[in-house]
Amino acid sequence: RIGKELVEDPEYQKRLKEGLFNNKKVEIKSVKNKRSAMISVIIFILATAFIVLFGSFEGMRPSFLIDGEIVTLGMSSIIEIVMLSAAAIILLVTKTDGIKATQGSVFPAGMQAVIAIFGIAWMGDTFLQGNMGQLTLSIEGIVQQMPWLFGVALFVMSILLYSQAATVRALVPLGIALGISPYMLIALFPAVNGYFFIPNYPTVVAAINFDRTGTTKIGKYVLNHSFMMPGLVSTIVAIALGLLFIQIF
Secondary structure, eight states: OOSTTTTTTTHHHHHHHHTTTOOOOOGGGSSSSHHHHHHHHHHHHHHHHHHHHHHOOGGGSOOOEEEEEEEEEHHHHHHHHHHHHHHHHHHHHHHHHHHHHHHHHHHHHHHHHEEEEEIIIHHHHHHHTTHHHHHHHHHHHHHHHHHHHHHHHHOOOOOOOOHHHHHHOOOOOOHTTTOOHHHHHHHHHGGGGGSSSSSSSSHHHHHHHTTTTOOOOOOOOOOOTTHHHHHHHHHHHHHHHHHHHHHOO
């Protein structure tokens, strides 16, 4: 982790004084409804297994005929459907009090993350998808003029696409067409991890909301957030090591 230790962090100490944390520990022997807890865990594991299967075998996903073309349901929608269904089944089967579930410490943070993801992340994705053609052409032009900037182009494109696979699919064929060495492309591959740069990626937003200590946050200038330094360091070091290895081997 970066930043001050919790004992020295003013935000955490402030929340601690406000009584937002307690040192109460829950042990297995203190759980009264062990059977319901076990059923809940089993349902969750089964739901996770179904998601893995749907992701591994595309033929298992529902398909629809739209305008004469077969469209397969995306994994994001499948994950939402399966997990929400699992949550509903848990509530019905175990007869859990839904009101008490919403009063826990995890639920408010989770709902804030959901709202943030459906708002900030989807808004950014909508804007980028609407202008993707122009953005792609701009980056392609730069790479064609200065091939050594291909790593920067990968990083920038990953920021815009929020996806390693989509970035590789969009730019690596161009790199091959430009005659860039396959070894160089492999060394530059860590540059596709740039989606941490702007703090609107779903997992980044969720992590910020789940951290009750307040130490994971977006700074005053937006880009000075908690993920910037570790993200840049890990990406730069990985690329540097890759370039070193292709020189040695």
